[in-house]
Amino acid sequence: MIIVETAKPDLPLMWLSSWKPLARVSTSDGKHLVYTRGSCRLRLCVRYRAALPVPAVSIPCDEIYELRIAAVTRMHLITCAPSSASQGAHVITDNQRLRLSRFLAIHDALLAGASSRDLAYGLIFPNHRPLVGATWKASSERRQVLRLIAQARSLVSGGYRDILLHR
Structure with a gap:
């Protein structure tokens, strides 16, 4: 939500x-207003302050101020851009959504006690024949599973904020 303060109710x-x-x-x-154009949405809180000569955006200094700054930046970009350019500017694609949900499923399975081999053949490569012994240790499947585990842990430990900030 973006807080806009103004002396004139219709100006912003x-x-x-x-x-x-x-x-x-x-x-x-x-x-409190919610506006939409294409797939973009803006949630605004317009407050009246008689002493303000021009409209201003208010950003509280709390634990999510970085997200608030990013929201104001996105608002500026999508309101200044033509409607066709702003519609897909910051929307997560279906492939990105699938990948992010896979990371969360991997993290949940790890918390439940699954091994990397369990993840490989139960979640990531469900249609593959399981590899055993030295074949598993030297396989590209194992390396890929370990990379996905590292990315899932990174996402859950704080990387999700990068997604929200569109980094």
Whole structure:
């Protein structure tokens, strides 16, 4: 959610003329708005502050301020860009979604006590014939499973923030 403070209630909404409103709730100190254009969504909290000469974005200094800064940056990019360019700018593709869900499934299996060989033939290569002994140790399948395990652990230990920040 992006907090916009303004002295004039309609001023910050002028740049949303090509956006479709999804929700609007008025409160004592302003409005909560959700707008959409294509696959992009903006959630705004518009607060009224009489002393402001120009609209301003307010970013609270809390534990997710980096995400708030990224949201404001994305808002600027997608509201200034033509609608066709902004529609796919920061949307996770089906392949990325599948890969990320696979990482989470790998991490969950590791927490449940699965070995790398269990992961290989139960989750990652379910249609392959299991390898045994030295063949497994020297296989490219084992190396790939170990890389996926490392990436899953990295994602869960903090890398998911990079996805949210579109890095």
